[in-house]
Amino acid sequence: MERKLLVKYTDVQICREELTILDHVNFELYSGEFVYFIGRVGSGKSSLLKTMYADLPISEGEATVLDFDVRHIRNKEIPLLRRKLGIVFQDFQLLTDRSVYENLAFVLRATGWKDKEEIDTRVAEVLDQVGMRKKSYKMPHELSGGEQQRIVIARALLNSPKIILADEPTGNLDPQTGQQIVSLLHHICETGTAVIMTTHNLNLVEEFPGRILKCEDKSLVEV
Incomplete structure (x- = not known):
């Protein structure tokens, strides 16, 4: 399968309130790649991710x-x-006031899906993918943290994305549940979807290998 270039950053600078968070960032992401951004809290991992979905502006460079x-x-x-x-x-x-099904259907309707049968089918497909098919009627508060994160991943899959950006997806989970979530993300990656995951849990990085880049001293370096 031909690898397709999905993300290209050239000499990018990211600032927040006039403070430089990262500078001279050069990075490429190809289809089917699993990439970890590691580094201390405050090192710029999340900021870098936010620039990719245009939640944070880029000060310099090409992206x-x-x-x-x-x-x-x-x-x-x-x-x-x-x-x-x-x-x-x-x-x-x-959304805490509606069921798992309604959380997912809401996103589809918001992104232009209109046919009820097609919405039902797509919701069932992504819940199947994350092993949550039988939980569609549950409210979020009735689910464990790991189950909620599986629903979040299902939501991320709804419109068949080319890239999944996962910002500390195991941060609020116990170690075993965190392993299951990272395993699930790797499984999704094997279908051709690229995944970028930020984490400071190096045990997960060792257990589920991928390409590693570290945010350190305002730079992004390959490990």
């Missing part, structure tokens, strides 16, 4: 994500970019 110029992206283009990405947050960000 392309799925053919979008994220350095100069217009506001109206941001939803189009995010539709092609799957984003997995540490704190789940599920």
